[in-house]
Amino acid sequence: MVHPYIANSINALVLILAGIAVYFLSPSRPLVALLAPMLGILLLATTYHLKRHNRFVFHTVTALTLLAGFLLILQIDPDTFVWDARHFFTLLMGISCFLAVFSFVASFLRERRLRNNTIYKDDL
Numbered sequence: 843m844v845h846p847y848i849a850n851s852i853n854a855l856v857l858i859l860a861g862i863a864v865y866f867l868s869p870s871r872p873l874v875a876l877l878a879p880m881l882g883i884l885l886l887a888t889t890y891h892l893k894r895h896n897r898f899v900f901h902t903v904t905a906l907t908l909l910a911g912f913l914l915i916l917q918i919d920p921d922t923f924v925w926d927a928r929h930f931f932t933l934l935m936g937i938s939c940f941l942a943v944f945s946f947v948a949s950f951l952r953e954r955r956l957r958n959n960t961i962y963k964d965d966l
Contacts, residue, residue, distance in 0.1 A: 911939030
């Protein structure tokens, strides 16, 4: 199982790199395309607090990542979808967000079942 702060770091890096790629692949270079890299930077900034097991930050990051995943997937129009680089990177960012949320929820459930915080003893 991947620790939440590692999953958050990987997801943030995917959002930053793929978001910048989408921005430069668009011919009009809309500023809205820079929202995903900005969110990636914000998520990367919360990694330290996730490593320290701050529950408020953990729940906030989970909610923001889930919201970002839905918004990224909703940007893809099935009628005009073609396998070009822009759509591929948008799909990659959405899937990355959903996998990160899955990792967050799985680690929360695993910690809740053990009830003794032994999962994270190695990084405290």
